Amino acid sequence: METPITFLGNEFGNRLYVKREELYPVALGGNKARIAKPFFDEIDAGGYDSVVTYGSAGSNLCRVVAAMAAMQGLKCVAVMHGEDNDISLNLRLVRASGASTVFCPVGEVADTIEAVTEELRRKGRRPFFIPGGGYGAIGAQAYVDCFDEIDAYERRSGVAFDHIFLPSGTGTTQAGLVCGKLLRNATCEIVGISIARERSRGESAVLECVRAYLAAKGIAVPDGRMEKAVVFEDAYTGGGYGCGDYAATTAYVYRKYALPLDNTYTGKAFYGMGQYLKERRTVERNVLFINTGGVPSFFEDLIRGNNRSEGITAG
Numbered sequence: 001m002e003t004p005i006t007f008l009g010n011e012f013g014n015r016l017y018v019k020r021e022e023l024y025p026v027a028l029g030g031n032k033a034r035i036a037k038p039f040f041d042e043i044d045a046g047g048y049d050s051v052v053t054y055g056s057a058g059s060n061l062c063r064v065v066a067a068m069a070a071m072q073g074l075k076c077v078a079v080m081h082g083e084d085n086d087i088s089l090n091l092r093l094v095r096a097s098g099a100s101t102v103f104c105p106v107g108e109v110a111d112t113i114e115a116v117t118e119e120l121r122r123k124g125r126r127p128f129f130i131p132g133g134g135y136g137a138i139g140a141q142a143y144v145d146c147f148d149e150i151d152a153y154e155r156r157s158g159v160a161f162d163h164i165f166l167p168s169g170t171g172t173t174q175a176g177l178v179c180g181k182l183l184r185n186a187t188c189e190i191v192g193i194s195i196a197r198e199r200s201r202g203e204s205a206v207l208e209c210v211r212a213y214l215a216a217k218g219i220a221v222p223d224g225r226m227e228k229a230v231v232f233e234d235a236y237t238g239g240g241y242g243c244g245d246y247a248a249t250t251a252y253v254y255r256k257y258a259l260p261l262d263n264t265y266t267g268k269a270f271y272g273m274g275q276y277l278k279e280r281r282t283v284e285r286n287v288l289f290i291n292t293g294g295v296p297s298f299f300e301d302l303i304r305g306n307n308r309s310e311g312i313t314a315g
């Protein structure tokens, strides 16, 4: 399902457009909704009756998987690391969809997933597992499709994007976009702004996912081209996952463009994009920001008072 691209305005000396992934029309949208879709196509085709997935207690993936499972009448178990008392809006939405939740320490994730899946099998069920972030060839397909939407927009509008920015976590979204770029021989620079990982780890995660997708499709790309296409920028993580304060950015963007950004992913990446462009003195380019979602976290930030601004500018 196609999401719109809208022109925001002139920011950081460039013409800034946004791919509105937060409007993907399932369960408050976001990249995880788009990524979950091809998994549910597999689930349909394979006759599975249960879904197991994994994420943090505030996971956007668990929210959309629980919602899609509920719509199809499938049983859903979300394995989460973190605390049961961390009542994030995403966790409330997982429960609103009727999914069950199993909490475990971060070191016991693999064992817990195994135990939950075994238990379902023992009860005669056929569980399908969706990995954290939807990482892998299936999830990457979703963002190959997204790249094709961007490509179609460029043809329709005559606007060619010089740079595409996105928040990059597990690397699934970035890998899909990079595969789309390689398949279409596009020249735009795709920059993943790391939301947590250091460059070496993040970059190899994206590359591994790119290779998995191309291998699954039987497409050969010379190694050098692949590596060149993966730009994973770790200078703006703010010290790690969920760390850093992007209230000035999120408040400015909401006030000026009525676009919801969250502190963990999209606000951090929007800020990082600005720094990246300024540090390289990149101006007068067409820049596309992939707004990957996180709408429940946007509301959470509001409730916690993280989103106030008085005369703040993007700086």
Ligand SMILES: *Cc1c(COP(=O)(O)O)cnc(C)c1O
Pocket (backbone or CB within 6 Å): 030, 031, 032, 060, 061, 133, 167, 168, 169, 170, 171, 172, 173, 174, 265, 266, 292, 293, 294
């Ligand atoms: C998961 C997530 C990301 C990161 O996507 P990856 O494919 O894991 O790199 C970015 N933004 C939001 C809102 C997310 O939920």
